[in-house]
Amino acid sequence: MTRLRPTGDWDGTRLAHEGFVFSADDELVERVVPFVLEGFRRDEPVLVVAGERVRGLLAGNLGSDLGRLTVFAAAETWWRGGHGTLQAYDRDLRALRATAPSWRLAAEPTWLAREDGRVWSRYEAVANRCYDAMPYYSLCLHDARRLPAEVLAAVDRSHPLTWGGTAPAPGPAYEDPAGFLRSVQPAWTERPADAVVGTVTAPVQGRRALSAAVPGDRRARLGDVVLAAHELLVNALRVAAFAELATWTEGDTFVVEVSDGGPGLPDETLGYVPPDPATGPRGMWLAWSLADDAAVRSGPAGTAVRLHFRRHPPGALR
Structure with missing residues (x-):
């Protein structure tokens, strides 16, 4: 019999990120219990965050x-929206980094079963880049009995490792984070003929234009729209003499596009990467956190970012 290697050849110096999909309780137990016990043998902190059923199975074993x-x-109780959840996760990781040379986490993002929680796949993809130097093994648990096929497909595409039966193995469907994001963000279509387009040379111009452009039936979102677009305009005007600001409505969604003729973004995932506490919030992170969705097109000829703001019913959570 081949000896089980719960973390394979992982040496505890960088992130290992595995997507483990199971369809039976015994599959879960046989994967996670040895993973936990190996951590104890190595004197690593072991963290388990999971749904009620998974916790019960692990407690019993x-x-x-x-x-x-x-x-x-x-x-x-951990889901706070994509940005809120990742920001809390980031805080906990930094605290662990200050106290432990390496650690391991078995986590079940139960919110992927919810319609509003499926955006988490984007943050899973970006974690491969922004936490690459973090010394921990992240074993992500996904119950195939609870999750739809499209979510399970995103798991395969956003995790560089999968379980090979006796040891972790490279995930054959894994994609580069930027490519994954481009494939799941809102489709990039031509601006509609009735889009309002203007040239902006100072952020204050953009704020004024947006204050007038936000439709009356969603004025409750005015602060979010203006602040998010302001952050993008500041970024655009750092790399170009002027920016173009366009707005339009698609169904129940108000769209804001900021474009520039600068050199392009160094990393299209920046809107999903938590800001370093030492350097303060990044504009794209703040803009993404205020909008309901975002899309990016960037290259050597410039960058265009679209923010989507939906009309939420009174009292609805974002």
């Missing part, structure tokens, strides 16, 4: 070892 876990928490 770990027995007295359950108390050795550094964290054993319910995933159901």
Whole structure:
């Protein structure tokens, strides 16, 4: 029999990111329990954040070892939207980095079963880039009995590792984070004929134009729209003498596009990357966090960013 290697040849110096899809309880137990016990043998902090059923299975199989876990928490209360969840996750990772040379995490993002939680696949993809130097093994648990096929396909595309039966193996469907994001962001179509387009040479011009352009039935979003677009205009005017600001409505969505003729973005994933606390918030992160969705087109001839703001019913959570 081949000896089980829960983390393969991982040496604890950089991120290892595995998407583990299971369709039976015993598959989950056989994968996660050895993963946890290996962490104990290596004196690594082991964190488990999962749904109620998964926690119950692990508790029953770990027995007295359950108390050795550094964290054993319910995933159901962790979802705060994509940006809010990742920001809290980022804070916890930085705290661990300050106290442990390496650690491991078994996490079940239960919110992927929700319509509003499926955006998490984008953050899973970006984690491969922004946490590459973090010394931990992230074992992401996905129950095929609960998740739709399109979510499971995104798991395969956003995780560089999968389970090979006795050891982790390269995921054959894994995609570069920027390419993955381009494929799942809103489709980039031609501006409609009735789009309002103007040239902006200072952010204050853009703020004034947007204050007038936001439709009356979504004035409750005015602050979000103006602040998000302001951040993009500031970025655009750092690399170009002027920016173009366009606005239009698609169904129940108000779209803002900011474009420039600069050299292009160094990294199209920046809107999903948490800002470094030492350097303050980044404009794209703030803009993405205020909008309901975003899309990017960038290259040597310039960058265009579209922010989507939906009309939310009164009292609805974003």
